[in-house]
Amino acid sequence: MFKRIVIPTDGSDITAKAVDTAIALAKFHGAKLYAVSVKEPFPYSAVSEMQPTPPQEFFDAQERIASGRVKAVVAAAEAAGVPCEGHTIEALHAWEAIIEHADRNQADLVVMASHGRRGFQALLLGSETQKVLTHCTVPVLVVR
Template structure:
């Protein structure tokens, strides 16, 4: 059915539920598992040359956080007897990075979390999950 599952993670509790689901599905289907954590780009300001955090310090912190998130997924997969390839990617729009990686790595399913926002809050805040659902040519399993 599915041979390569991608599970994005932001380190939140709700994304941990998606990780559990993706691991269970990969194990059940004998599928390959990959994970991605998207790093924020440095917030350059045109107003001032003074930045609150030096760029390299910002990049290092973003990489540490993303790597820890990917490692947590890989460790959970390993505990379940699966290998998991992890990726950290810098992107302005996480949904684009998720869709691009899924395509580049030949994934055939994306399993991701949704915070379940509805109405005006969903409209104003947007949702990376909603954007992946809208733009991905692949099936997307949404876990709440």
């Protein structure tokens, strides 16, 4: 049923559960995984020309962190015998990058974690998962 599954990762423990679920689903369906980690853009400041971190150092650190997260997913998938591609994407909004990545790879499922915030805290913080659920055109499996 599923042939292309996108699995976003932020390196958190709850994301590890979603990765395990995505790998199991991919193995069962003979699907390919597309792991993605979203990098933050450099926080350019219009007020000051003084930046605490030079832009290239910031970009390098973001890429190193995101690549590490993706490599962990690719390694886990390969250990389970599941084909997996890893990608890092820079975006202001992670939810938009996840949806675009799913569209670009013609995914038929997105498996992602939810941190389970509720009530006022969820309202204030928002939820990348909720935004993906709201705007994505392919099915989204939420793992808690």
